[in-house]
Amino acid sequence: MDSSKPGGELDDGDVVALVQGGDREAFGILVTRYQRMVFVLAQRMTGSADQAQDVVQSSFLNAFRQIESFRGDASFKTWVYGIALNECRMLYRKSGRTVALDAVAEPPAPKVGGHAFDRFVLGKMIERLPEKQKAALVLRVCEDLPFREIGQILDTSEASAKVNYFHAVKKLRAWVLPDPGREGGPS
Amino acid sequence: MSVREECRRVADLLDRFDQTEARAQETDSIAAHLESCPDCGAMDHEEQRALEDVLARGQDVPGDASFEDSASRIMAAVQAEPEPRRRVPPRRPASREVAQSLRRSGRASRAVRAEPRRARLSGGVLALAAGVVLLVASVMLTGRPEPALRVVAVEPAVAVVSVEGIDVRELAASDDAWLVARYDIFDLELGDTGGELAVEELSDDELDALEGAFGSAPSLG
Numbered sequence: 347m348d349s350s351k352p353g354g355e356l357d358d359g360d361v362v363a364l365v366q367g368g369d370r371e372a373f374g375i376l377v378t379r380y381q382r383m384v385f386v387l388a389q390r391m392t393g394s395a396d397q398a399q400d401v402v403q404s405s406f407l408n409a410f411r412q413i414e415s416f417r418g419d420a421s422f423k424t425w426v427y428g429i430a431l432n433e434c435r436m437l438y439r440k441s442g443r444t445v446a447l448d449a450v451a452e453p454p455a456p457k458v459g460g461h462a463f464d465r466f467v468l469g470k471m472i473e474r475l476p477e478k479q480k481a482a483l484v485l486r487v488c489e490d491l492p493f494r495e496i497g498q499i500l501d502t503s504e505a506s507a508k509v510n511y512f513h514a515v516k517k518l519r520a521w522v523l524p525d526p527g528r529e530g531g532p533s
Numbered sequence: 534m535s536v537r538e539e540c541r542r543v544a545d546l547l548d549r550f551d552q553t554e555a556r557a558q559e560t561d562s563i564a565a566h567l568e569s570c571p572d573c574g575a576m577d578h579e580e581q582r583a584l585e586d587v588l589a590r591g592q593d594v595p596g597d598a599s600f601e602d603s604a605s606r607i608m609a610a611v612q613a614e615p616e617p618r619r620r621v622p623p624r625r626p627a628s629r630e631v632a633q634s635l636r637r638s639g640r641a642s643r644a645v646r647a648e649p650r651r652a653r654l655s656g657g658v659l660a661l662a663a664g665v666v667l668l669v670a671s672v673m674l675t676g677r678p679e680p681a682l683r684v685v686a687v688e689p690a691v692a693v694v695s696v697e698g699i700d701v702r703e704l705a706a707s708d709d710a711w712l713v714a715r716y717d718i719f720d721l722e723l724g725d726t727g728g729e730l731a732v733e734e735l736s737d738d739e740l741d742a743l744e745g746a747f748g749s750a751p752s753l754g
Contacts, residue, residue, distance in 0.1 A: 370608075370611055370612055370614075371608075373608070373611055374604060374607075374608050374611075377604045377607050377608065378600075378604055381600055381603060381604060381607070382594065382600055385594065385595075385600075386594060389593070389594075390588055395593050395595070399595075399603065402603060402607075403603065403606060403607055403610070406607045406611075407607060407610050407611065407614075410611045410614060411614065468583060468584070468587045469587045472584075472587060472588070483584070483588075484588060487581065487584045487585055487588060488585065488588050488589070503560065504564075505560040505561045505563070505564035505565075506560050506564075508563075508564040508567060508568065509547070509560050509563050509564055509567070512547070512563075512564075512567045512573070513547055515580075516544075516547060516573075518584075519580070
């Protein structure tokens with residue numbers, strides 16, 4: 347790579363082209379640009395800084411291994427997010443942490459008279475969302491990504507990304523928000 | 534349908550497709566309703582803030598030094614990686630010439646299918662093809678003369694390779710009904726319709742599998 351040209355002047359497509367052309371050092375530019383974002387996403391998905399760090403490592407290594415297949419249909423960021431979410435999924439599977447919300451035995455009773463999400467309960471419930479719903483929620487709420495892009499990351503359609511997101515919101519509402527007409531907990 | 538009825542319908546659909554994907558049409562209709570219905574769709578400001586708070590909680594983003602260290606480890610691993618496989622260029626032009634000359638000679642014609650299908654290597658076809666190779670190999674190993682290749686017509690406008698004594702029509706008749714566009718059984722190239730060969734569209738893994746099944750191509754010249 348031309349060292350007189352800082353990475354900041356190259357857009358992601360240029361950098362990817364360099365890497366695809368055999369310039370491994372150029373990959374460091376992409377790592378520097380996106381590892382923090384990948385870390386934050388992974389930490390939200392896994393709930394663990396250590397695991398997030400592992401996800402960052404494996405995601406970028408896999409991104410490098412697959413760089414030949416990157417064609418620029420989506421942005422590099424979207425692409426590497428997708429890889430990171432796959433890594434998170436593999437972590438979930440290894441640790442058997444995928445738990446459907448409906449499979450949770452008994453949620454804490456909602457606060458009677460409260461008027462907003464109970465944050466403690468909410469945190470616990472988010473952890474238990476199915477992966478795709480959780481990912482859609484995190485990407486929408488935290489990253490403020492459009493559903494089209496979320497769909498690309500989740501390898502699904504825009505409409506499906508939307509549905510996954512609203513699924514998550516609906517569940518969180520049902521579980522966390524006080525509802526005078528409801529006994530609390532899933533049926 | 535009233536708004537309330539529509540809300541109930543969408544809620545039912547959402548429940549039904551909790552862990553699985555809805556059909557595209559249903560997904561679209563759910564998404565359209567959620568987007569337009571203020572009762573079902575949008576979170577209010579309070580809910581949004583609570584979610585952001587909770588998702589931000591426990592976020593312990595390391596300092597720059599830690600990320601530099603992380604980047605160094607990633608790059609060390611990257612440098613240690615073997616040379617990445619390049620996308621495979623059009624392969625074995627010599628064999629294509631052979632195929633073309635066979636075609637010109639009238640001994641075979643390129644396969645044509647009424648409805649184009651996407652180029653894809655299915656496991657079933659690969660297994661069948663591998664079986665064919667094993668059969669051929671066993672024939673060769675038992676000292677019988679190398680089987681002659683010939684092209685047989687199986688269906689109108691479908692050409693498959695046949696090895697004498699071994700009918701590979703089932704290969705063409707299998708679910709994906711891939712056409713064998715090449716004439717050396719050791720060097721199968723799975724053909725798409727319209728004469729576009731499929732090999733360039735195969736992933737590296739699929740190519741590995743293909744090579745694993747057929748070995749390297751013997752000279753076709």
